[in-house]
Amino acid sequence: MGQHSCCNKQKVKRGLWSPEEDEKLKNYISTYGHGSWSSLPRFAGLQRCGKSCRLRWINYLRPDLKKGNFSSEETELIIELQRILGNRWAQIAKHLPGRTDNEVKNFWNSAIKKKHISQNLFDQAPFSNLSRSNSNFPQYSEFNQVYIPTQPPSPVQGIDFGEFKADQLSHSAIMLTTSPSSAPACPLGYLPQFIDRQQQILRPEDYSIVSSDQYPFFATNKLLDQNPSTMLPVLPKVLESIAGSSNFPSERLYANDMLASSDDIEYIKPIMPACSTLSSSSMSQTSSASSFSLSQLPCSGTMFVNPSLPPRWVP
DNA sequence: AAGTTCGCCAACCGCACGGGC
DNA sequence: CGCCCGTGCGGTTGGCGAACT
Numbered sequence: 232m233g234q235h236s237c238c239n240k241q242k243v244k245r246g247l248w249s250p251e252e253d254e255k256l257k258n259y260i261s262t263y264g265h266g267s268w269s270s271l272p273r274f275a276g277l278q279r280c281g282k283s284c285r286l287r288w289i290n291y292l293r294p295d296l297k298k299g300n301f302s303s304e305e306t307e308l309i310i311e312l313q314r315i316l317g318n319r320w321a322q323i324a325k326h327l328p329g330r331t332d333n334e335v336k337n338f339w340n341s342a343i344k345k346k347h348i349s350q351n352l353f354d355q356a357p358f359s360n361l362s363r364s365n366s367n368f369p370q371y372s373e374f375n376q377v378y379i380p381t382q383p384p385s386p387v388q389g390i391d392f393g394e395f396k397a398d399q400l401s402h403s404a405i406m407l408t409t410s411p412s413s414a415p416a417c418p419l420g421y422l423p424q425f426i427d428r429q430q431q432i433l434r435p436e437d438y439s440i441v442s443s444d445q446y447p448f449f450a451t452n453k454l455l456d457q458n459p460s461t462m463l464p465v466l467p468k469v470l471e472s473i474a475g476s477s478n479f480p481s482e483r484l485y486a487n488d489m490l491a492s493s494d495d496i497e498y499i500k501p502i503m504p505a506c507s508t509l510s511s512s513s514m515s516q517t518s519s520a521s522s523f524s525l526s527q528l529p530c531s532g533t534m535f536v537n538p539s540l541p542p543r544w545v546p
Numbered sequence: 547a548a549g550t551t552c553g554c555c556a557a558c559c560g561c562a563c564g565g566g567c
Numbered sequence: 568c569g570c571c572c573g574t575g576c577g578g579t580t581g582g583c584g585a586a587c588t
Contacts, residue, residue: 247556247582269573285574286557321576336577337555 244278248287252277256284257292290331297329301338309335 244252259275265288268281277284301309305327312323320332320339327335 245558267573281573282559282575283557289575290556318577332576333556340578341554 243272243280243283245283248291252279253287253292256287260288260292286333290333295329296331301330301342305330306342309339313339 248256255275255277259271263274265271265285268285271277271281271284272279275284279287308326309323312326316322318336318339320336324330324332324335
């Protein structure tokens with residue numbers, strides 16, 4: 232590895248900056264300004280190359296830097312700007328006062344990128360534009376590496392959800408929604424579901440309540456069924472179902488990181504059979520977990536989930 | 547409690563670009 | 568015009584602490 236031209240004239244230190252070095256750099260720049268970065272280290276008495284000094288100042292010592300986590304507004308802005316500008320981090324950072332390109336880039340690579348991949352999978356799914364144009368479709372913001380809805384869809388507004396512990400669920404939940412065969416315009420459901428890894432809490436905004444024009448049910452996936460006690464974030468899944476199909480799931484099941492085959496169907500089963508208003512026929516079908524038909528589910532309704540009550544299906 | 551894995555982020559590296567000569 | 572140098576940018580690395588086994 233060759234050294235940069237500004238660093239090869241003298242022996243320079245590398246690696247993390249010590250507090251003493253920070254102090255020297257800060258004092259020098261606050262007194263004289265940075266001037267020429269290449270000559271700064273010599274005048275400031277630092278055994279660093281100018282490039283390293285510049286980076287340290289811009290990314291860490293600058294007084295106008297904003298410290299702390301990115302807000303949801305900043306996150307949304309980064310996602311939007313990245314979509315428009317691509318990986319032009321310096322350009323993106325200019326729209327975020329007090330944030331550096333390096334910080335934005337790191338944030339993207341660590342926190343947003345993974346979610347974006349799963350979001351892209353969702354975007355690629357057929358008919359996804361229909362769901363996204365639906366006013367009931369949840370909005371998303373960043374939370375610990377997964378997209379989550381920030382507000383429940385309109386049918387459940389006004390209901391006090393509060394928090395409830397993930398372990399109150401018999402399984403970690405993924406909710407898959409699909410359309411009735413009689414509603415060909417709404418063939419796609421989407422589930423944003425998430426369990427906070429740190430707090431082990433399923434937050435009220437983390438589960439999705441479907442609106443009246445969709446069929447809801449809750450399901451576990453294969454992996455969680457194998458390790459039901461393991462609290463893992465449940466990544467978004469998209470169920471693709473062809474309009475007019477009466478059997479579920481007749482087509483493919485997409486997960487963020489895998490394309491499940493129809494062999495996985497047996498692992499998809501409802502976890503909340505206590506949905507008391509489901510008809511007994513559909514209950515027995517769904518509880519058996521092997522297969523069931525959309526036509527056996529109620530035609531329309533809303534699933535209410537409340538920490539103090541059993542899940543409730545309101546036709 | 548100890549070892550291992552994972553994720554974050556500060557820092558480095560190479561390259562591109564522009565200005566001066 | 569071509570070379571050199573300084574600066575800025577984006578990709579990548581590696582150290583370190585947290586989480587996990």
